[in-house]
Amino acid sequence: MNIAVLIKxxxxxxxxxxxxxxxxxxxxxxxxxxxxxxxxxxEAAIVLKEQTEGKTVVFTMGPPNxxxxxxxxxxxxxxxxxxxxxxxFGGGDTIATAKVIAKGIEKYGKFDLIIGGAMSSDxxxxxxxxxxxxxxxxxxISEISSLTxxxxxxxxxxxxxxxxxxxxxIKASLPALVTVNFGCxxxxxxxxxxxxxxxxxPLVTYTNAELCMAKEDAGLSGSPTVxxxxxxxxxxxxxxxxxxxxDEMAAKLKELIDSEKGKE
Amino acid sequence: xxxxxxxxxxxxxxxxxxxxxxxxxxxxxIKAATGEKIExxxxxxxxxxxxxxxxxxxVEEIYAxxxxxxxxxxxxxxxxxxxxxxxxxEPSAVLIPATPAGRxxxxxxxxxxxxxxxxxxxxxxxxxxxxxSFYIKxxxxxxxxxxxxxxxxxxxxYPQMMTIRPGVFAPYExxxxxxxxxxxxxxxxMPASGVMVIETVPAAAATxxxxxxxxxxxxxRGAAAEGNMELLKQFADKIGAAVGCTRPxxxxxxxxxxxxxxxxxxxxxxxxxxxxxxxxxIQHTEGIKDTKxxxxxNTDENAPIYNVADYGINADMKEVLEAYMKL
Numbered sequence: 001m002n003i004a005v006l007i008k009x010x011x012x013x014x015x016x017x018x019x020x021x022x023x024x025x026x027x028x029x030x031x032x033x034x035x036x037x038x039x040x041x042x043e044a045a046i047v048l049k050e051q052t053e054g055k056t057v058v059f060t061m062g063p064p065n066x067x068x069x070x071x072x073x074x075x076x077x078x079x080x081x082x083x084x085x086x087x088x089f090g091g092g093d094t095i096a097t098a099k100v101i102a103k104g105i106e107k108y109g110k111f112d113l114i115i116g117g118a119m120s121s122d123x124x125x126x127x128x129x130x131x132x133x134x135x136x137x138x139x140x141i142s143e144i145s146s147l148t149x150x151x152x153x154x155x156x157x158x159x160x161x162x163x164x165x166x167x168x169x170i171k172a173s174l175p176a177l178v179t180v181n182f183g184c185x186x187x188x189x190x191x192x193x194x195x196x197x198x199x200x201x202p203l204v205t206y207t208n209a210e211l212c213m214a215k216e217d218a219g220l221s222g223s224p225t226v227x228x229x230x231x232x233x234x235x236x237x238x239x240x241x242x243x244x245x246x247d248e249m250a251a252k253l254k255e256l257i258d259s260e261k262g263k264e
Numbered sequence: 265x266x267x268x269x270x271x272x273x274x275x276x277x278x279x280x281x282x283x284x285x286x287x288x289x290x291x292x293x294i295k296a297a298t299g300e301k302i303e304x305x306x307x308x309x310x311x312x313x314x315x316x317x318x319x320x321x322x323v324e325e326i327y328a329x330x331x332x333x334x335x336x337x338x339x340x341x342x343x344x345x346x347x348x349x350x351x352x353x354e355p356s357a358v359l360i361p362a363t364p365a366g367r368x369x370x371x372x373x374x375x376x377x378x379x380x381x382x383x384x385x386x387x388x389x390x391x392x393x394x395x396x397s398f399y400i401k402x403x404x405x406x407x408x409x410x411x412x413x414x415x416x417x418x419x420x421x422y423p424q425m426m427t428i429r430p431g432v433f434a435p436y437e438x439x440x441x442x443x444x445x446x447x448x449x450x451x452x453x454m455p456a457s458g459v460m461v462i463e464t465v466p467a468a469a470a471t472x473x474x475x476x477x478x479x480x481x482x483x484x485r486g487a488a489a490e491g492n493m494e495l496l497k498q499f500a501d502k503i504g505a506a507v508g509c510t511r512p513x514x515x516x517x518x519x520x521x522x523x524x525x526x527x528x529x530x531x532x533x534x535x536x537x538x539x540x541x542x543x544x545x546i547q548h549t550e551g552i553k554d555t556k557x558x559x560x561x562n563t564d565e566n567a568p569i570y571n572v573a574d575y576g577i578n579a580d581m582k583e584v585l586e587a588y589m590k591l
Contacts, residue, residue, distance in 0.1 A: 094381065094383070130367070130368050131374065131375040133340070134372040134375035138340075139457065140372075141337065142368040143367075143368070158462070161337075163365070165466060167466070167467040169462045170460070223418075224417055224421045225380040225382055225421075226415065226416055228401070230406075230411055230414065231411075238570070241570075245587075246580075246584050247590075249587070250591060253559060253588060256575060257538070257557070
């Protein structure tokens with residue numbers, strides 16, 4: 001089974017502030033990391049690949065330094081990688097981003113399954129996976145908690161997902177796209193050795209010279225939505241602040257809890 | 265000109281999702297400025313039951329597509345049904361709950377219609393363009409709720425499609441008329457899906473302890489420090505509380521992700537909530553704004569959590585909890 005994995009490089013910290021002129025986010029750190037849920041996507045892909053043979057190809061769209069995330073994914077165990085990067089892809093909303101990613105996957109080759117994390121830790125829209133599935137014309141199951149493949153039913157994949165207090169088992173015919181919840185498996189780690197080996201694994205770069213997107217389909221100009229303002233939440237304190245030594249504050253806290261519990 | 269505020273009537277097993285009455289309230293926010301009608305779209309094998317529930321909510325027009333089987337999770341096909349309904353109704357806005365089903369179905373619908381979709385709005389403001397047309401400024405938290413952004417559709421993009429964060433708008437209580445017109449689009453037939461449900465069983469109650477808990481202790485980023493989680497759990501045991509956490513902690517895997525509160529996690533309604541090392545903000549507090557006692561412990565005296573807590577303790581949680589355990 002050939003599997004594409006979609007990952008996103010996200011800021012390490014969400015401790016950000018806003019440039020009041022441009023509404024751009026000022027990140028306290030330029031360091032990026034693989035989005036936590038995407039690590040679960042990588043793990044799910046590697047497990048399936050080991051079971052079925054084939055290859056795993058990890059994709060990301062981002063600035064050139066997103067190569068770091070791809071190298072890490074290959075160090076963890078993905079076989080190949082594809083960096084989709086072009087200034088004209090930048091600033092896109094979920095629609096514009098999903099279109100470019102779908103185009104990149106199609107250009108790379110045929111995949112039986114595409115796996116992504118359910119949500120990013122920064123934008124957290126949870127939309128791009130399902131949108132990419134639409135552009136690829138394949139079914140999808142989102143926000144799943146487990147994934148299994150039965151070789152006697154090689155035309156489909158089975159996922160589990162929680163919904164309204166129910167555990168639901170769902171089958172999708174392949175090719176399909178799934179997004180996995182954060183924490184649904186135990187992602188393996190890269191080792192020193194695998195990190196070294198990842199340096200020579202294949203990395204293909206697609207710019208718009210390769211993807212040939214119409215300008216009105218990508219990036220800012222391809223986005224139906226636009227960010228027009230940004231602001232930090234107002235600080236209007238409501239809490240009554242307790243003071244004193246830790247012992248005194250702990251005693252006061254106990255008093256508050258006991259008093260409220262006493263009202264049962 | 266597109267007109268009407270359309271809500272997605274998310275449903276399961278013939279019942280409207282709890283988010284639907286909240287969407288009606290959000291729709292009224294828009295209606296107050298634009299005077300447009302509030303419409304609902306629903307597709308299910310139990311349209312009649314669902315329409316009855318929508319009528320009671322004071323929705324003015326209901327559009328339904330009846331399916332010959334339960335279409336739950338067949339989002340590749342459902343998204344097409346809703347896209348076609350929206351093309352016919354031509355609403356100016358479509359409101360969707362920011363729930364797993366809302367995101368999954370309408371991400372595809374937005375792609376089909378090419379209209380885009382904003383995610384997880386917590387505030388809607390109606391503004392007017394120079395040509396007299398109304399548009400919606402959609403405010404949403406970003407980056408762990410430390411920043412809010414305003415998102416709009418580019419002029420001429422319709423419908424304005426957005427998901428609304430559950431628990432932000434109060435459920436609508438209809439005291440007015442309830443005589444909505446129900447229109448069935450009998451010629452819209454759900455296409456075959458590549459997705460099939462093979463089994464549905466009640467989920468193990470892993471989240472039960474926190475969902476129904478009367479007293480909850482919530483750990484945030486500040487609880488990730490060495491030894492703090494252990495202390496937090498001991499404290500929770502001592503006061504008989506369930507343990508929850510915010511996203512940064514859930515992301516570390518210290519507390520099972522089912523116990524994440526807010527945003528993508530569980531919505532809880534405890535009577536007593538003690539937060540430890542949680543700096544902000546809405547993603548965590550939406551679920552607990554009705555608490556009777558909410559004490560926040562944080563080392564940052566400007567932490568936004570103090571905007572919603574009843575009492576604040578500006579101190580290292582470790583020192584306070586160690587002192588508490590000795591009491």
